[in-house]
Amino acid sequence: MPEVENAVEAEPSTAAPLFGDRIDVARQYTADLARRGEELGLIGPLEVPRLWSRHILNCAIVAPLLRPGRTGDVGSGAGLPGLVLAIARPDVHLVLIEPMERRVDWLISEAADLGLDNVTVIRARSEETRLDVPLDQLTARAVSSLSKLIPTTAPLVRSGGELLFMKGSRVQDEIDAAAKIIRKARLSNVEVLVLGEGVVPEVTRVFRATVD
Numbered sequence: 001m002p003e004v005e006n007a008v009e010a011e012p013s014t015a016a017p018l019f020g021d022r023i024d025v026a027r028q029y030t031a032d033l034a035r036r037g038e039e040l041g042l043i044g045p046l047e048v049p050r051l052w053s054r055h056i057l058n059c060a061i062v063a064p065l066l067r068p069g070r071t072g073d074v075g076s077g078a079g080l081p082g083l084v085l086a087i088a089r090p091d092v093h094l095v096l097i098e099p100m101e102r103r104v105d106w107l108i109s110e111a112a113d114l115g116l117d118n119v120t121v122i123r124a125r126s127e128e129t130r131l132d133v134p135l136d137q138l139t140a141r142a143v144s145s146l147s148k149l150i151p152t153t154a155p156l157v158r159s160g161g162e163l164l165f166m167k168g169s170r171v172q173d174e175i176d177a178a179a180k181i182i183r184k185a186r187l188s189n190v191e192v193l194v195l196g197e198g199v200v201p202e203v204t205r206v207f208r209a210t211v212d
Contacts, residue, residue, distance in 0.1 A: 008034040009052045014199055018060045018088070025087045025114055030056055032110060033078060040106055042078035053201040055080050058166070059141065061196040061204045063088035065164055069136035070095060074126045074153055075143040077103050079110060081166065085139070086111070086119045093118045095135060099125045127152040134158035141166040146178040146207065154185040157211040163187070165207040175207065186212045 011027065019026045034051055037043035047055065059081035068091050073082035076096035086094040096119060098104050104123045111119040122129060126149075135157050143149060149165060157163065167174065171192050175182070182190060187209040195204040 007049060009049050012052050012057065012201070015052060015057060015060075018057060018063075018199075022087050022090070025116075026056065026060070026084070029079070029083060029087060029110065029114055032113070036106075037078060040102060042103065042106060056084060057196070057200040058202060058204050059084035060088050061200055062139070062164065062166065062206060065193075065206065065208070066092045067136055067162075068092060070133070072097055072135040072138040072153075072156055074138065074140040074149075075099075076107055076121075079107055081139060081141050083107065083110060083114070083116070083119070086116045087114065090116075090118055093120065095131075096121045097124055097126060097129055099123060099128075125152075126156065129156060131156060135161060137162045137164055139164040139166065146171075146174040147181055150178060150181050150185050150187070154187065154211050159212060161211050163207070163209045163211065167192075167205050167207050169205065171205050171207055182209070188212050 016023045030051055033043065034048050038045050062081060063085055066085060066089050070093045072095045074097045076082040076098040082094050082096040096107050098107060101123065104121055107121045138153050138157050140149060153163060189210040191208050193206040193208055195206060197203050
């Protein structure tokens with residue numbers, strides 16, 4: 001019975017249109033994560049039956065927001081959204097920033113197994129990260145509140161670049177609480193995008209802001 005309960009979720013019909021000709025790579029990544037994710041501490045035991053709808057599609061819906069160039073992903077962990085975005089957008093170079101060695105090893109090996117030549121993995125916390133060239137955009141998912149996230153990530157992005165943080169339903173509360181920090185970081189064009197309505201089971205909320 002537990003095997004049935006923890007079976008991998010069937011691929012939703014919306015997956016193929018989101019990934020296009022990259023769907024086979026997305027399928028392999030999803031299968032790999034379902035097989036090894038819990039063992040490696042990348043996902044919890046309850047996530048496998050909702051891996052596509054809650055995680056893979058939730059990240060893929062953000063892919064159209066990326067610009068050709070270099071996008072960072074802070075706290076990449078299992079590769080959500082970093083590896084998903086690298087799969088969906090081969091024209092964008094993803095810089096995955098993750099402090100935990102076990103997760104870094106997974107990201108490196110999985111990117112190699114998937115044949116992703118547009119991925120670089122850096123073992124570091126965001127505040128410790130040193131880049132030769134600033135990023136064009138930077139994303140994060142389920143890492144920390146905006147008040148903590150913005151001061152450590154905005155310095156990694158070039159002037160005119162963007163922060164794209166995937167947040168929960170209380171994102172506006174986070175924005176209100178971080179008002180002073182947003183001003184101090186000189187962020188502009190602050191907005192919340194709600195993506196995937198009518199397309200995916202759970203909408204994705206993205207805090208987007210320009211780094212001046």
